[in-house]
Amino acid sequence: MPRHTTKIIFKLCLFTVLLVISAVMCLGQSTSGTVSMSATVSKFVEINSGGAVTLSGNSGGGVTTDGVANSPLAVSINLGELGPGNTNSFVTALVPLKLRSNASYVLSASATVTSSGSTANRIGAADVGFGLGTITRSGVGVNTGADTNATSGDPTLPANGSINGTTGRYEFTAVRSNLSAFSSSTTALSGPYIMNAVPRSNANGLTVPAFFAVKPQFFENGTTTISVTFTVTAP
Amino acid sequence: MRIRHFTFALLILLVLLVGSSNTSAQALDISSGGQPTITGSVSGSVTGSSDVRNDLVVTINFGEVSPLNTNSIVKVVVPIAIRSNQPYQVAVSMSGLNNANAQAVQASDVGFGLQNIRVLGGAGKICTQSTHVIQSPFNDDPSSSVTIGSNGRVVYPSTLANLSGSTIILSGPQLSKNNSSIRQQSDGYVFDAIFTLTPQFFAAGVSSATLLFNISAGPNLPC
Numbered sequence: 001m002p003r004h005t006t007k008i009i010f011k012l013c014l015f016t017v018l019l020v021i022s023a024v025m026c027l028g029q030s031t032s033g034t035v036s037m038s039a040t041v042s043k044f045v046e047i048n049s050g051g052a053v054t055l056s057g058n059s060g061g062g063v064t065t066d067g068v069a070n071s072p073l074a075v076s077i078n079l080g081e082l083g084p085g086n087t088n089s090f091v092t093a094l095v096p097l098k099l100r101s102n103a104s105y106v107l108s109a110s111a112t113v114t115s116s117g118s119t120a121n122r123i124g125a126a127d128v129g130f131g132l133g134t135i136t137r138s139g140v141g142v143n144t145g146a147d148t149n150a151t152s153g154d155p156t157l158p159a160n161g162s163i164n165g166t167t168g169r170y171e172f173t174a175v176r177s178n179l180s181a182f183s184s185s186t187t188a189l190s191g192p193y194i195m196n197a198v199p200r201s202n203a204n205g206l207t208v209p210a211f212f213a214v215k216p217q218f219f220e221n222g223t224t225t226i227s228v229t230f231t232v233t234a235p
Numbered sequence: 236m237r238i239r240h241f242t243f244a245l246l247i248l249l250v251l252l253v254g255s256s257n258t259s260a261q262a263l264d265i266s267s268g269g270q271p272t273i274t275g276s277v278s279g280s281v282t283g284s285s286d287v288r289n290d291l292v293v294t295i296n297f298g299e300v301s302p303l304n305t306n307s308i309v310k311v312v313v314p315i316a317i318r319s320n321q322p323y324q325v326a327v328s329m330s331g332l333n334n335a336n337a338q339a340v341q342a343s344d345v346g347f348g349l350q351n352i353r354v355l356g357g358a359g360k361i362c363t364q365s366t367h368v369i370q371s372p373f374n375d376d377p378s379s380s381v382t383i384g385s386n387g388r389v390v391y392p393s394t395l396a397n398l399s400g401s402t403i404i405l406s407g408p409q410l411s412k413n414n415s416s417i418r419q420q421s422d423g424y425v426f427d428a429i430f431t432l433t434p435q436f437f438a439a440g441v442s443s444a445t446l447l448f449n450i451s452a453g454p455n456l457p458c
Contacts, residue, residue, distance in 0.1 A: 029264035029418060031450050033291020035313060038443040039340055039432055040278070044301040102301060102338070102436040141387030141436075143338075195436035197338045198387035200302040202436075 050096030057088035116222035129155025129213035139204030147191030268314030318423030324453035332444035346377025346391035346431035356421020367407030
């Protein structure tokens with residue numbers, strides 16, 4: 001056999017062995033393997049109804065669409081007669097709110113008040129008392145944190161309003177005690193995270209009643225629409 | 236002439252290397268057992284090889300596990316193939332997942348169990364004198380045993396918190412009939428490693444962990 005041919009055969013054999021080794025390495029065995037894992041938790045906040053609305057001091061009117069606990073908040077209330085024909089001292093609606101979060105939260109409110117009247121005696125935003133009541137964090141899975149109520153609470157409390165000595169009109173005078181303070185989105189409540197690490201099926205959370213109150217007065221006759229939007233965020 | 240001698244010596248060395256590989260072949264091996272799957276995730280994924288001849292390299296992204304994920308549970312099934320010509324044991328060790336915030340995802344929040352150990356094709360060894368044993372407490376599908384603890388948090392019968400150092404999770408007799416140096420598609424056993432994570436009001440953040448599966452010689456068991 002010529003020397004040149006022998007060389008070629010030798011190189012081919014060498015190449016074949018390298019291929020075999022490569023194959024063995026590719027399909028070779030190992031005594032270990034890895035499983036890497038990751039998970040993401042985003043900030044989460046939600047607001048729902050905390051239960052049924054309580055309407056008191058009304059003359060006529062009623063709760064048109066009631067709140068259902070743990071369902072989206074979409075309440076509609078007819079406050080009834082707000083003129084002197086209603087002899088109660090206040091018409092008051094309590095709307096329970098339920099908040100849940102895995103992070104610090106801020107609850108803001110934004111309100112619009114429109115009346116059909118045309119004079120200064122029509123019902124305006126300042127005539128609608130507003131405040132958040134007692135904040136409750138209770139139940140399994142709820143974090144015990146301290147919340148900050150930016151309102152003055154129940155607007156019908158004597159400390160939160162009085163008759164203006166000059167005009168004779170009743171005024172809600174305390175800090176953020178009427179809807180004129182919420183003509184744009186304004187903080188009403190804030191606090192640390194509400195829920196510990198529990199599933200969403202856990203129905204507990206932070207509950208707080210939102211007070212709305214109107215003092216029946218010699219308002220200009222007409223109809224008034226009050227719309228309040230609550231928004232919770234995790235800054 | 237010298238070059239030829241050197242080349243010949245190199246060739247012999249390579250042949251010896253192949254020979255030594257054959258000598259230890261099939262002793263103990265762990266690899267992918269098939270395509271892993273994920274269910275119940277939001278923006279989650281799992282990657283791995285469907286070919287049982289490939290190494291076990293799996294990446295799980297559980298995705299969003301805050302209440303933004305409204306599914307009841309995120310479940311990942313990772314098939315793992317094992318081969319041996321002797322009794323074996325499989326151990327797992329974990330790194331990562333050490334959140335200081337108790338409300339963040341903890342090792343105890345990730346369910347971990349083994350199920351469905353089965354023969355991988357016709358060359359898997361069926362022993363009659365010993366059985367393959369999934370060590371306690373890992374013999375379960377955590378997705379079917381979810382309970383709520385007294386603090387409201389989800390509890391599984393076995394979790395990653397049950398791993399302490401290198402923890403043996405599976406052991407048994409010989410797995411393979413043949414003694415091939417090359418991984419084949421039908422020469423061992425496969426089991427499913429199941430991982431679960433229930434979306435909860437966890438503290439916000441990203442958590443990660445790495446599990447190292449290792450197969451080694453196990454207690455002497457007759458086949």
